[in-house]
Amino acid sequence: MLTLNVNGEDRSVEVPEDMPLLWVLRDVIGLTGTKFGCGIAQCGACTVHVDGQAVRSCVLPVGELGDAKITTVEAIGATPEGKKIQDAWLAVEVVQCGYCQTGQVMSAAALLRHNPQPTDEDIDAAMSGNICRCGTYVRIRQAIHQAATGKPVAEQTIAYNLQKGPAQ
Ligand code: FES
Numbered sequence: 311m312l313t314l315n316v317n318g319e320d321r322s323v324e325v326p327e328d329m330p331l332l333w334v335l336r337d338v339i340g341l342t343g344t345k346f347g348c349g350i351a352q353c354g355a356c357t358v359h360v361d362g363q364a365v366r367s368c369v370l371p372v373g374e375l376g377d378a379k380i381t382t383v384e385a386i387g388a389t390p391e392g393k394k395i396q397d398a399w400l401a402v403e404v405v406q407c408g409y410c411q412t413g414q415v416m417s418a419a420a421l422l423r424h425n426p427q428p429t430d431e432d433i434d435a436a437m438s439g440n441i442c443r444c445g446t447y448v449r450i451r452q453a454i455h456q457a458a459t460g461k462p463v464a465e466q467t468i469a470y471n472l473q474k475g476p477a478q
């Protein structure tokens with residue numbers, strides 16, 4: 311029996327210690343907002359926060375978590391940076407199919423927590439592990455700038471980003 315602190319609540323789970331956190335969140339606890347993409351730490355769809363850091367839950371054995379505080383997309387809106395990111399995401403209409411977006415929001419919220427005014431380069435570095443098959447990268451950058459500044463982002467910034475191409 312393991313006890314995990316998820317979204318501020320202690321949850322007791324009867325699982326093997328080497329089970330990845332993603333499986334426990336989705337299949338045992340029932341928090342299905344976090345998505346399975348690749349299962350090998352390559353796409354970012356499964357991103358959650360562990361003690362405020364963005365991590366890939368598909369490759370993180372639950373036995374390694376101890377008393378770490380896990381935050382999922384279901385609770386990120388209760389944090390100041392998560393609320394700013396979610397509001398900006400809606401204002402900019404970032405989402406296309408939506409599958410990658412949990413991971414994008416979680417990585418963006420972790421970025422803002424550690425760097426409240428990120429540059430384009432900071433955003434690219436922090437978000438480069440989150441793949442979007444719909445190609446929403448430009449709107450993601452715009453929304454992160456908007457969340458950081460609290461203001462609509464100037465068109466010039468978007469044009470500049472388009473010239474640079476999407477994050478890889
Ligand atoms: S599902 Fe975890 S990184 Fe792709």
Ligand code: FES
Nearest residue numbers: 407408442443444
């Ligand atoms: S919005 Fe469709 S994969 Fe990113």
